[in-house]
Structure formats: C-alpha cells, structure tokens
Amino acid sequence: xxxxxxxxISHWQRLWLYLLGGLVMLFLIAPSVIxxxxxxxxxxxxxxxxEQWSLRWYESYFGSVEWxxxxxxxxKVAVMTAIVATPLGTAAAYAINAGxxxxxxxxxxxxxxxxxxxxxxxxxxxFFLYALIGLNNTLTGLVIAHTVQALPLxxxxxxxxxxxxxxxxxxxxRSLGAGRFAAFFQVTLxxxxxxxxxGALFAFITSFDEVVVSLFISGGETTTLTRRMFNALRxxxxxxxxxxxxxxxxxxxxxxxxxQLFGRxx
Amino acid sequence: xxxxxxxxxxxxxxxxxxNADALRADARRQALGLLALLSPGLFVVFALIIVPIGWLFWxxxxxxxxxxxxxxxxxxxxQASYIKTxxxxxKVAFVVTGACVLFGYPLAYMLSQLPRRAASICLIFVILPFxxxxxxxxxxxxxxxxxxxxxxxxxxxxxxxxxxxPLANNFAGVVIGMTHIxxxxxVLPLYASMKTIDVDCLCAGMNLGASPAATFRQIFFxxxxxxxxxxxxxxxxxxxxxxxxxxxxxxxxVIMWAMRMEQATSLYSNWGxxxxxxxxxxxxxxALLSLFQRLLGARATGVWSRR
Numbered sequence: 421x422x423x424x425x426x427x428x429i430s431h432w433q434r435l436w437l438y439l440l441g442g443l444v445m446l447f448l449i450a451p452s453v454i455x456x457x458x459x460x461x462x463x464x465x466x467x468x469x470x471e472q473w474s475l476r477w478y479e480s481y482f483g484s485v486e487w488x489x490x491x492x493x494x495x496k497v498a499v500m501t502a503i504v505a506t507p508l509g510t511a512a513a514y515a516i517n518a519g520x521x522x523x524x525x526x527x528x529x530x531x532x533x534x535x536x537x538x539x540x541x542x543x544x545x546x547f548f549l550y551a552l553i554g555l556n557n558t559l560t561g562l563v564i565a566h567t568v569q570a571l572p573l574x575x576x577x578x579x580x581x582x583x584x585x586x587x588x589x590x591x592x593x594r595s596l597g598a599g600r601f602a603a604f605f606q607v608t609l610x611x612x613x614x615x616x617x618x619g620a621l622f623a624f625i626t627s628f629d630e631v632v633v634s635l636f637i638s639g640g641e642t643t644t645l646t647r648r649m650f651n652a653l654r655x656x657x658x659x660x661x662x663x664x665x666x667x668x669x670x671x672x673x674x675x676x677x678x679x680q681l682f683g684r685x686x
Numbered sequence: 687x688x689x690x691x692x693x694x695x696x697x698x699x700x701x702x703x704x705n706a707d708a709l710r711a712d713a714r715r716q717a718l719g720l721l722a723l724l725s726p727g728l729f730v731v732f733a734l735i736i737v738p739i740g741w742l743f744w745x746x747x748x749x750x751x752x753x754x755x756x757x758x759x760x761x762x763x764x765q766a767s768y769i770k771t772x773x774x775x776x777k778v779a780f781v782v783t784g785a786c787v788l789f790g791y792p793l794a795y796m797l798s799q800l801p802r803r804a805a806s807i808c809l810i811f812v813i814l815p816f817x818x819x820x821x822x823x824x825x826x827x828x829x830x831x832x833x834x835x836x837x838x839x840x841x842x843x844x845x846x847x848x849x850x851x852p853l854a855n856n857f858a859g860v861v862i863g864m865t866h867i868x869x870x871x872x873v874l875p876l877y878a879s880m881k882t883i884d885v886d887c888l889c890a891g892m893n894l895g896a897s898p899a900a901t902f903r904q905i906f907f908x909x910x911x912x913x914x915x916x917x918x919x920x921x922x923x924x925x926x927x928x929x930x931x932x933x934x935x936x937x938x939x940v941i942m943w944a945m946r947m948e949q950a951t952s953l954y955s956n957w958g959x960x961x962x963x964x965x966x967x968x969x970x971x972x973a974l975l976s977l978f979q980r981l982l983g984a985r986a987t988g989v990w991s992r993r
Binding site: 429433434437438440441444445447448449451452454455458465466467468508509511512514515516518520527530531533534536537538539540541542544545546547548549564565567568571575600625628629631632636646649650653654657661662665668669672673675676 | 713716717719720721723724726727728730731732733734735736737738739741742789790792793795796797799808811812813814815817818819820821822823824825826827828829830832834835836839840866869870898923926927929930933934944947948951952957960961964967968971972975
C-alpha cells in the first residue's frame with residue numbers, strides 16, 4: 421500500500437502538511453536535544469546555546485557519592501526487574517495465547533491493569549502494603565513493585581511475537597515425542613527470543629525510569645535515581661540533572677535501538 | 687492434527703467412552719498447566735494492585751475515629767478546595783487532550799501518507815520521547831519555560847518583551863509539559879488505525895470527482911475516528927491521574943487530583959481521605975474506559991503493544 425503513487429496529490433500540494441507535521445516533530449524532539457546540549461555548558465546560567473563548554477556537570481554527577489549510589493540502586497533494581505518480569509510475562513503471554521482458558525479477557529485486563537490504573541494509587545497502595553510487611557525502603561520491595569509495572573509490557577510484547585508464530589510447530593514437536601518443556605524450549609523459545617529480549621529491555625527501561633511508585637517506597641540507602649532527581653527538581657534547577665538526563669536519554673536510545681535490532685531479526 | 691498426542695493414541699485403541707475420558711483428562715491437564723503459567727504473574731498483580739486498592743477502599747469508609755461513615759466522600763462536595771481540585775484536574779485533562787488532538791492528528795496523518803521508509807524515520811520522533819523518562823522531559827520544559835529559562839532569555843535578548851513571561855509554575859506550564867508527554871499516546875494508536883485505511887477507498891472518491899479536501903472530510907476522517915477515539919480516551923484518562931508534571935511545573939498553584947492524594951497521605955497521613963480520592967479517581971477512569979470499550983469494542987491499552 422503506497423499512497424504516493426495511488427492518490428493524485430503531489431508532495432508539493434502536501435507541503436503544508438509536511439510543515440505542520442515537522443513542527444510537531446520539532447516540538448517532540450526539541451526538549452531532549454536542548455537538554456543534551458545544555459549538559460555540556462560551562463556555566464550555571466541557562467544559556468542556549470551555551471557560551472562556554474565543559475564537562476563539569478558530568479564531573480559533578482559522577483563525582484557525587486549520593487548520585488552514584490542512587491544510580492547503582494536504580495541499575496540493580498532495573499536488572500532484577502527485567503530478570504523477574506521477563507519469565508513471568510512470557511509464561512503469562514504463552515498461556516493467554518493458547519486461548520483455551522475461560523476468562524482470557526479478564527486475565528488480560530488484570531495483567532495489563534497497571535498501565536491503566538492511576539500510578540499514584542498504586543504507589544500509595546504499595547506503600548501501605550509494604551508498611552505492614554516491612555518492604556518499604558528495600559531492594560526486594562522495589563523489584564516486586566517495578567515488576568508489576570513492567571509485566572504488562574513484557575506480556576504485550578511477547579504476545580505480539582506469539583501472534584506471528586505458528587503454534588502447530590510445537591504440536592508437531594510433541595507429536596514426534598518431545599515433552600512439553602522440551603518442545604517449548606527447543607522449538608518455540610528460539611523463535612520467540614527476539615520478542616522476549618525486546619520485552620526484557622522494555623522491563624528494564626520501565627523500572628529505570630519509574631518515578632511515582634519509587635517516590636513512595638524507596639528512601640534512605642535504596643533511594644532510586646529518579647526519586648533523587650524528583651526531589652532535586654523540587655528544590656532548584658541544578659544543571660547536574662542535565663548531565664543525568666543526557667545519560668538517561670542515551671540509555672533510552674541504546675535500549676530502543678537494541679529492541680529494534682532484535683525485532684528485525686524476527 | 688494430533689492434539690495431546692500420547693494419551694490420544696493410547697485411548698484411541700480402546701472404546702469410545704474411554705477415549706472421551708482421556709480427552710477430557712488431557713484438556714483438564716492442559717488447562718491446569720496454563721493456569722500454572724499464569725499464576726506467578728497474576729499473583730504479583732493481585733498482591734500489589736488488587737489487595738492494597740481493596741484495602742484502601744475499605745479504609746475510605748471510616749472516619750478518623752474509626753466509625754463507619756461516608757465523611758471522606760462527603761468532603762468532596764462540601765470543601766471548596768476539593769471542588770477546585772476536581773475542576774482544575776478536568777480542565778487540565780480537557781485542554782491537554784484538545785492540544786494533543788490538534789497537534790497529533792496532522793502528525794499522524796502525515797506519517798500515514800509518507801512512504802514507508804520516511805514514515806519509519808519520522809516515527810522515531812514520536813517513539814523516542816515516548817520511551818524517555820517523564821522526569822527528564824519535565825526537567826527540559828522547566829529549563830525552557832521558567833522565569834530565567836531559555837524562551838524568556840531569548841525574547842528579552844531580542845527585545846520583544848521587557849518582563850519575563852509566566853510560562854512555568856502555572857497552568858500554561860503544566861499544559862505544555864503534559865501535552866508533550868501525552869502526544870505519543872495519541873499519535874501512535876491514531877497512526878496505526880490510519881495505516882489500515884484502504885487507499886482504494888480514497889481513490890474511488892477522487893475518481894468520482896471529489897476534491898482532495900472532500901475526500902479527506904467524507905472518507906478519510908470518518909474512517910480515522912476509531913483510532914482518534916482510542917487515543918483521546920487514553921490521553922484523557924492518563925491526564926486525570928497525572929502526577930509528576932503538575933507537581934513539578936504547577937508551582938503549587940495548579941493542584942491536581944493525584945497531588946491531592948499525595949498530600950493527604952504523605953503530608954497529613956490522612957489515609958481515609960487519600961483513599962477516597964483514589965477510589966473515585968479509579969472509578970472515573972474505569973467508567974471512561976469501559977464506556978469507550980462498549981462503544982468501540984477496542985482496548986485502550988493497544989498503544990503499548992505497537993511500536
């Protein structure tokens with residue numbers, strides 16, 4: 421379906437549309453670009469483009485024990501979340517895809533609930549629950565809470581991979597004598613690996629960027645990077661945050677490109 | 687096709703009754719196996735979402751002395767500050783949704799009309815912000831919009847204005863920041879639905895003498911409405927419960943629903959009040975989503991499954 425040779429409208433007639441679309445794209449991308457450039461500024465003043473250049477905000481980021489500790493906490497939690505959420509989400513997607521269970525719709529809705537339910541409510545609820553069972557300010561608590569946030573993304577990503585996979589291949593393997601697990605791990609899994617890796621990357625980034633729930637349930641030694649950033653932003657505009665933001669943007673680009681590359685291998 | 691191969695072969699040689707029993711047992715085993723696969727995921731969701739929210743709902747039914755009462759809900763109608771919060775929240779959500787439609791529709795339309803390669807390059811401009819931390823983007827808008835921010839500096843340097851414009855720490859700042867964050871949520875489902883519109887329908891319209899504008903108005907636009915609706919619903923619903931941007935860019939003047947919840951629980955430790963707010967917010971959210979699902983028969987979570 422290629423629109424340009426089907427419709428008798430030239431690109432020239434569409435110029436206004438391209439201009440409008442271009443402006444919206446500029447609106448979408450400009451903030452990130454500006455922050456990346458500002459992070460190399462040599463001055464504490466907000467000048468754009470900066471008059472002198474330096475790496476002082478990166479030095480201030482990497483040199484600060486507090487920022488470094490918060491980054492380490494976030495990385496740990498994000499890695500653990502990806503490790504926990506990926507198998508859970510893959511297993512759930514597999515079961516949903518089989519479609520033989522009753523209530524598949526309800527199960528689907530429940531598993532993807534955290535995308536829809538106001539995250540502030542989940543934050544308060546989780547804090548309340550953790551207060552009773554002593555999981556506030558712990559890495560375990562953060563990993564479990566982030567797993568709930570990341571699970572729907574893994575489920576949806578793997579499910580879309582399963583939709584383009586022919587399940588009868590697994591049936592064939594089983595009819596040829598492979599056990600259930602052998603059939604899954606030797607036939608289905610290798611063909612799903614790209615969606616699963618994409619799902620894991622999304623789980624990682626969801627956890628790493630998560631703010632609201634972490635505001636409630638992390639603190640002290642388990643303060644996440646986003647929580648510390650949020651508090652810093654409430655006080656004042658510290659250009660160190662531009663350097664941290666640039667690192668987060670680069671992380672997003674790297675992970676998205678990886679997901680894209682893996683997606684293409686399908 | 688050999689379903690449940692081993693037991694079927696085995697039972698196949700016996701009589702029909704045994705065969706049916708074996709099949710039923712096999713189906714049951716299959717169902718149990720699938721349930722076992724689902725259970726860890728369902729368990730975490732149940733433990734961290736359903737249980738605490740149910741608990742908060744229960745809490746919201748009691749007043750501060752522990753008596754069963756509806757005082758937490760009555761407050762919403764009695765106290766002017768709550769009414770103002772709700773009004774602000776709906777106003778922000780409406781304006782942001784409107785702005786997203788205004789900016790998002792042309793962009794999605796352009797993307798749907800571009801050749802495949804160009805469209806996938808332009809799509810990066812939508813997807814990258816979608817996956818960039820909300821905090822990073824809010825910070826960027828603070829830098830751009832605040833009193834001594836980039837826009838004010840530029841305009842003053844150019845001599846266009848004498849005094850800095852109030853762009854951040856107010857309603858305008860919240861709307862700009864949230865529009866930027868919500869825009870991909872509208873563009874992605876809208877673009878996906880526009881891609882499914884058959885070009886032949888448009889060609890037929892033009893063959894029959896319709897102008898490009900008429901073809902768009904009478905054929906393309908109506909066909910794009912389901913996608914637009916799903917984007918609008920998701921943006922509106924997420925806007926109602928949004929926290930980070932209004933908290934950082936509202937300057938304490940724009941108090942939205944989620945901020946009220948945070949204040950009630952963190953600042954005043956009034957769980958009943960915070961919980962009641964949460965219950966009503968959830969009810970409104972679910973009501974809007976189910977209304978949407980009933981009308982259009984589509985799930986609003988689709989935006990996350992396509993990239």
